[in-house]
Amino acid sequence: MLTTALILFPIAAALVVAILPLPRETTAGLALLAALMEVGLWITAVTQFDFDDGSLQLGTTREWVESLGISYSVGFYGFSLWLVGASVVVFAAAIGYALWAGRERTRAYHALMLLLLGAVVATFTAQDLLLFYAAFELMLIPLYVLVGVWGGERRQAATVTFVIYTMAGSLLMLASVVAFGVTQGTFSLTAGETSDNVWIFLGFAIAFAVKAPLFPFHGWLPLAYREAPVEVAAVLSAVVSKTAIYGFIRIGLESFPEPADDLSGLILVLACAGLVYGSLLAFRAPDLRGVIAYSSMAQMGLITVGVFAFDDLGLDGAILQSVAHGLVSASMFLLVGMVERRCGTSDVDALGGMARGRPSLTTVVLIAGLIALAVPGSATFAGEFLIMAGAYDQGWGYSVVVALGIVLAAMYTLRVISAILHVEPGRAVRKEALDLRPGELALVLPLLLLLLGLSVWPAVVSQSAFAASTLAEILP
Amino acid sequence: MDGPDVGWYLVVAAILFGIGALGVMLRRSPLIVLLSLEIMLNAANLTLIAFARQHGDISGQIFALAVMAVAAAEVAIGLGLIVAMARRGMLLDVDQASALRG
């Protein structure tokens, strides 16, 4: 029941927010309250969850379309619980940011955000392929509208690109869903049916590769991340991209053990290519958003390497890194948003020198940036190290590429930090630009505190992401 | 069962359908095209009823009634369109109404 509540509560809240004719601030406040209550629901779920048990927990299963073998089936595994945790926290921060920034057409905006949250949770918990597909698609609709209506100057181009890429991926996935259901006789993911059909697997893999995005399916990424409202970009890179990782694990690895193994070489090479390619582009991107967008792509490549390392180190590392990167990229995007609000641009050349006289901004940007570049001792470092160690199993070259990724990450992240904070003030930085306000701190600090906590004790995620029996099922 | 064999009905229906189809394809007056369409529909109705009688199943007749209803609606719209065309002073020639060319 709790899982269903986690899915339906934000959707119901979205309806309420959309219908009630409340003033702007009240509406946004109500949405934030709903997001915070969702976090509370998730905490309740954690307290009821038994991390040693590898079976589906807190689940609900109802027949839906009996004759086609479709059911409404939802529930949690350890790793999905952590992914949902990162999602609800990031959404709370994003909705809080929207409240702070104040968006036009407030009711529609917040209703869409809450709807998106419900769809994300549904994606992470769906145990039936058609339900998964429906949730996966439901995520896209609010995103299209959020980018297309509230985005920047080139929002239409961004939306069209995003729509075309994701629709292409979705159609392939739909074909694969149907093919899987027809050949296996059921759409249930819990029935333990596996398929050895490479083509069906490819349909899923491409859909996830677009969503992540993996190289070379990332054509929608630069525009969407640049043009979306900053909190939507945060949600895109922090949460929505992780549904691809979830899909790779829950469907790719569990339902297609053989094709996943056969194609792991190809996917690993693409993931590594994305890691290096994204890092290099991030290194020279002309604006902060571009840097974070491409670094996000690099990180998704890294996490995919962890997934397809096919061992417990890699998988645990992938989940830990997903959670950590979710929190850190959300913080970075929100911080860039705050800088943009002060300077009106995120051009690297036009910024700088904001450290002087702005201690809160300095501290927060430094902490977020240093965690983003995986300074040893941080949660991101723990995740990257596990992935690096796991990837060695598939070939030492992958570990070396991950190591190279760490060096490149240092280069592009330091560029971001310096671009905002250091040297003389840039032309867009006005002297009277304020330090972070308490309201802004209240948005970013919880994310950073969670990250610091996770850095002190990364094992809390890495050891409980997969129960031993789950791993035995997934790994060859 | 009395009366001719079902095959005869089918032959008649086929002939009717052929006349209707040729009418649609060859004539240029919209009124005649509409008329030919009616003939084709009635050919279909004839087969439906013939088979209904052969099988002793009433569903065929019900279906024929439904087709009649649809045909009536169609004629109403079609005639309405033709009247509208005439009122606007357009030539009553289907080949002239080619605004939907790609």
Place this chain on the structure above:
Amino acid sequence: MTITGAWVCLLAPLAGAIAITLAGTRISRRTAAYISTLTTFVAFGGALVAFLGLWATDHGDREIVSTAYTWLESGDFRVELQILLDTLSSTMMLIVSGVGGLIVWYSMGYMAGDDEERRYFAYMSLFVFSMLMLVQAGNLLLLLVGWGLVGLASYLLIGFWHHKPEAVAAAKKAFVMNAIGDATLALALVLLIWETGTLTYLGVFEDVDGLSTTTVNLVALGLLGGAVAKSAQIPLHTWLPDAMEGPTPVSALIHAATMVTAGVYLLVRASPIFEAAPDVQALAAILGAITLLVAGVIALVQWDIKRVIAYSTMSQIGYMFVAAGIGAYGYAIFHLMTHAFFKALLFMTAGVVIHHLGGEQDIRKMGGLRGLMPRTHLAFLVGALALAGIPIFSGFWSKDGIVAAALADGGALGYSLYAAALVGALLTGLYTFRLYFTVFRGEPSDFVKEHAQEDHGEGPRSMLIPVGVLSVLATIGGLVAIPGVWEPFLHWIDETVEPTVKATVTQDYATSAVAVTLGLVGFLLARRAFDAGRQLVTGPAVWRVLEHKLYVDEAYDALFFRPAAALSTALRRNVEEPLVERSLDEIGAGTLQVGGEVARAQTGLLRTYAIALAFSVVVLVVVFVAVR
């Protein structure tokens, strides 16, 4: 009690850093400085307690592991937050917290009045914590954590004056070069995880014999990569001179006394691995020897007082690498300790001079400071004598021990290292006293006179007391290992890491005689050159090459940075923009074209459609009939 002391030592500076950060502007700058100094001295107290406790323990039991909790876990692999207290780590704890405490105290005077003093002291505390984490870590991953965190603190402190572009660039350079070392270190750990299943020192060292030669060599190379980057040895040395952009106490603490010697600590700590990979160990010694020569030569032509000392640091760490590379671990750590004393002293006196002259670092503008700053002059002289290895002073005992060990090691490698070390001794004398004479002797320059008139004394007490303490340590700190007479320091270290080479007493004293002579020759040459008013290096071509630091920076720029930047730009121009970002335009254009072709089928003639329809039905009927 013993182990509690160690935990207190580790956590006190962290508590200080957190307290200063959280308090923000609610506390005064002074208070932040006091918090930082106090917590560092608390750490020293903890280290002292741990040391004494260990001292009182029986010989065989001086190896205490204490675990707090499991930091990272995945499957069978787990890494615990644990500290290892043995003779080696307790010595390092004393050095780090002791010298660290003195330097943080010194900073109170040096940084007084800076806008962002609080931030400075938070970073300093963070650094001390990280460095203690590095030396106390009970497993290699935790060492890597400390390793990365000291690099981070170093980045923050080099770039402390963040409005200076050079400082920011130097900070980035230091961080990236260290990240390269971190990466190779991490790769070595990955290899160890798969080969031994554990990362604890004790577990790894037990299994090291069972590994294949290739594996051990690769692991050792990875560790060496980390050590070379952190200790600014050739070829990853270029960041250290630039790091002098940071405040002087930072140079003293991080870039002389503690962090840069972490590489030596790693070589000693992981000695079982290096002993299993003798080729790599020899490589460490060779890199050390090359560095000590090259850095010594470059130091001869630098004009920035801090850069001269920085090159001297590289050179001295080269000695330590030589010692660790041939297996004289005790002497490596011994030199690490004495070097921490006298080099911190030199930096701090240099800091007093810079402070006194209003931030000027160019020695061409200095001169004749002896009369104006007698106490500083004395302290600097003590540091210089210790650095040049003049008897009684601490550097003499430790450096000559290393040179003698190279002699005792023998063979082609041993003798080459011996020769290099002796040449290094000559160079040390030369550059040390060139600096000393230029800054302190002769007539006061106009620049100096101008500043001397302002007469604000030699500096606040918080600066002079630590300098005094370090002067004493730099003088007598070497008396804990007198060859053949009294060597408690070496015995203490040997308990944890057994040296593989030991010089005889004769070798020791013979070497000392030669080395001291060379040092004195260096002194005399420097003095004659100074008296004659000429430079030590003549010949403009040589000078230019040296002044450009052998063009290594330029070479790296051309070899790595520019290709990477060019590749990145090329990827953006040739792949990302045309192929990926414009892919949709292409798809759109393609779709339009196809649509145009197909549209011709739509004639708009009703009768054509009807005919097509009828024809299709006929085809379908034929197909169905045929299929049946």
